[in-house]
Amino acid sequence: MKFKFGLSLIFVLIYNCCLAGLSPENGIANSNYQYSATVKKPTDSLEQLKKQIGGFAKKKDYQNAIVLSKKLLLKAKVLSDSSHITNAYWRLGYYYKILDQLDSAYFYFDKAYALNLKLKDSIGSGDRLLDMANIQKSLGDYNAGMVTATEGLQYLEGTNELVSVIGLYQNIAICQKELGHPKEALRWSDKIFSLLKKQPAADISNENLYNIKTTRANILAELKNYPTSFKILDSIAANTQGSNPWQFARAICNKGYYMWLENKDNAQSESLQLEALRIRQELNTAPGLISSTIHLAEYYFETNKPLALDYAQKALTNSKKTNNPVAILEALDLLLPLKKTLGQDVSEDAIFYSQVQNTLEKTKQAVRAIYAATKYDNDTLEKKNLMLLAQVAIKDKQKILAISAAIISLTLIVFVIFYKNQQKKKEQLEMAYKTELRLSKKLHDELGNDIFYLMTQVQKDPQEIVASEKVIILEGLNSIYQRIRDISKEYTAIDTGENFGKEFFSLLNSYSSTKTKLITKELPSNFWENVSEEAKIEVYRVLQELLVNMKKHSQATLVAITCTKNNKQVIIKYVDNGVGFNTTENYLGNGLKNVENRIKGIKGNIIFDSKPNEGVTATITFAI
Template sequence: MVFRKLYFLIYILLLLLFLVFQSCEKKLQNNTQRKQDLTEINNLLAIGHKHFENEKLDSSYYYYNKAKIAAELKKDTSRIIHSIGWMAEVQRILADYSGSEATAVMALPFIENTDKYPNGKWNIYNTLGNNYLSTFDNDNALYYFNKALNLKTDAIEKAGMKNNIALVYMKQEKYQDAIQILSPLILRKEVLDDAEAYSRILDNLGYCYYKAGSPKAFDYLNQSIKISIQKKNDRGLIGSYYNLFEYYKKSNLNLATHYANLAYEKAAKVNQVDDRLECLALLIQNSPGNKSKYFSILYLKINDSIYKVRLKAKNQFAKIRYDSSKEKNENLKLKAQTILQQEQQHNRNLLLYFVVGIIITMSIVVGNFLVAKNKREKIKSSYNTEIRIAKKLHDELANDVYQTMAFAETQDLSSFQKKEILLNNLDTIYSRTRNISKENSTIETGPLFVSNLKEMMSGFNNNDVNVLVNGIDTINWTTLESNKKITVYRVFQELLVNMKKHSQCSLVVLTFKKNENKLQIDYSDNGIGATFDENKSRNGLQNVENRILAMKGNITFDTQANKGFKVNITFPL
């Protein structure tokens, strides 16, 4: 056995040395190429950013897509996420919300279940949240904005995300909730240092106070406009003028219409088509006949024009993705051919075959060892089960059978009363035999699992003990693995048997509930409690603990003498 272990270690060391040498050689070969590849991807991203800033969104999307494909070929996850985030943002700006969502979702496999790429995560979650906000799916918008808020990003990004969450509450007309979020933000240094963010939050806060009927509204709205005018922030002024329209529309219609006109002018200046349409809708509703007609015609003309532009852009994006996919496949074919030509290295192949042979040999040896070990464990388990069944038959049935036989031999069975006693004794023996059989039989893990589990638990109900079960039907048992169902069954069987033997209780409560992706099960009784120094109790509880820990769960025992017994169990679904 010692020599086998030594040979095993030698084989492992040889394999590790081979892999290390091969890895070092590949690093030396690919280091220069890696730097060049990153430069190419960064250049494509830079071109995409430039077009984005110049509002050439179709060209921007084209280069972001090329950057994504280049990053995929080099397996550069960070730049893949970065490219996808900007592609989705372009589609969102053009109101292609379904397309933007589909693009952003492509990044989720890269960012979920990892602490890496917080900035990339923030961009994806923010874009998804804004998509859902624009399509009135407030629950999903809150979900993704909160996910973005919980990331480790800088303070101004967290402030922006809180502002987005407040926007969701504003859409839900929960203005007091929005005020509670926005009010502390205007006191934060990072917000005060960012004029655009400060102005935007002031504007939203003013609108919330207006909707809440607070006189503070005008001061915040007015302060926001002053900052936007000073910083020449035309995009910020659109929302501020729009909110002032809302503020004055009931008290001063002329002034309200004036602000609607100002909002429309700023939206036209910065080419914000959706904002132009919103402002035109206000002007149509609040203008006299001829002007209302003029605004209506203008609204229809712009709406028809932007629909065609966005449809064309959507089709263009589909074509860009198709052409890029085709180009990517061609590049992969060329790369595969090149690799095939370079892989004619006879000596390395021989070494590889040798290593594979060693691995196969080791696998066979280890496999045989595990099979033999498993067989020994099964034999031992069967032996222990047989001993346990024999002891249970002796302890629980032998005396009853002997007493019943003695009763039948010594009593006059022609008497109805004596005959009834004999039948009752036989029925008791039958029930105990049946319970022992069930306790050691194969457990049903299919559709009948829940009913069998309930039946097993109810079997411990009697005149002295009442077993209550809560929440068992709220659990989707079909999603639970068979081995976990068996563990649940055996654990409660052990606990209830332990209760019957030692607790002297009158009430047992079993509670089942789902807690996120875990199943939580609580057991409690009002018995005399136990101490773990009592071997007769500890043996059964040790089995329970081992079963739960084996499926990576947690278990805690809470017991004191004369104060009942509690067990809390959680394990992943």
């Protein structure tokens, strides 16, 4: 019984410790902060934790931020809340990175990346790869940094995540420069500026833009293009002087250093670097001080070795403060040969160099091991996602094919319309040609002989012409004049404006004679208002053709024409009591063919109803 009671007590204590915030990974208990155990909603508890983590982060208390982030991770796992799990992983990676515990930072960023892959969150996956690539770059593992950044572009390139894409381009550009490939580095820098031209840079902070421009200036200096590099650095200095001393100091420091590389005797180089150092000492920023002292150590390396050693020692001291192994090794690379030249003991520094080198290599190996251990699983997930992307691509392709088909169909429709219009123009030309032939034949057959006869009469001796012949000549001239008026009316332009109704009515009445009575009803003045000009012309010509045919062939004594209209169409009915024709035979001569073509041209219809000796009925309909 005592054993069971003791065991139960131990479990209760462990449970209470977990609730109090014990970190199983580092053993740090957050005993200074109390949390409410009576929370109604688990998600509220997670949100409260995030607020508390944010509070610690603002105070730069990253150790406690890490403790609470681990608690957030634990609770989110219990609740199977993927969103908060990835958030906790990201926070842990972020805070460990600030503390320069880069292997731990990389571990948690990789965890977040794997979960983003499972959740098919391509944006989150790309962002975490950017974080991982930046760690590899800061460790000096430039090849690995480029590979990871390039992998990140698979998820982000082509999206609206401008800041992240530029971050990946920037990472690759720096890695290429550090690996001794400045031309390739410039190509990636060009990509950044090309992207900034195409898309608005509203989300890019001024600080990031200065960093991007500084990197470009550094690359151009590597390529010995000092004038362009100086121009960029001068622009940054002009924009930051008095407002951003950190960026101003970096710009003049880099310019001074590159001026020295371009010309070892450049007097301005030393003053610019010393001015940058002075500003950085006032700001007390370790990374800036490291950069200045390294550059000055190199500047004085040949001309003033004791002063160069002093700057190298300061660079080492500041590098130790930031716990940056890459910066430490860079400082020692200057310090060791200077001490040796000046006859100073280098044993301790050499041992320290070896230790830092080993530590850095172990960190790189740890990061590579994390990468290798999870690469297979992540690649498998990525392949699944790529399959999904392929399916999406197929759907997109189908959409493109559908759009292409629509475009082709539209093109064909346009072509058909164009072709029909051309055919219509051709028909109109043919019709005009036939009209000319008809007019020519009319003038020759109907008027030519009569004119010739009158000419022979007129050519007689005036004394031989009797009174009766004079009357015949006058009547003949009058007949020719009347027929010329009819022909003129048949072929002259038609007024389709307000006077069309009167002209139309005048046309109908002009075919009424003593032999043929034409019955029609005068139409309202607004009858033709909604009818197009083209339709008016075609209707006019069609009725003109019917009446001409009637006069020539039908021997009709009575013709009736009625016009009616509703909201949708006009209906015109022609009826005569002439000789008619057989509609079962080929009854359409040139005249009636023209009639049918004209009505089809205005999308109308004409129906003939006739029998021999029973007259003709023609019904014309066309839409308004």
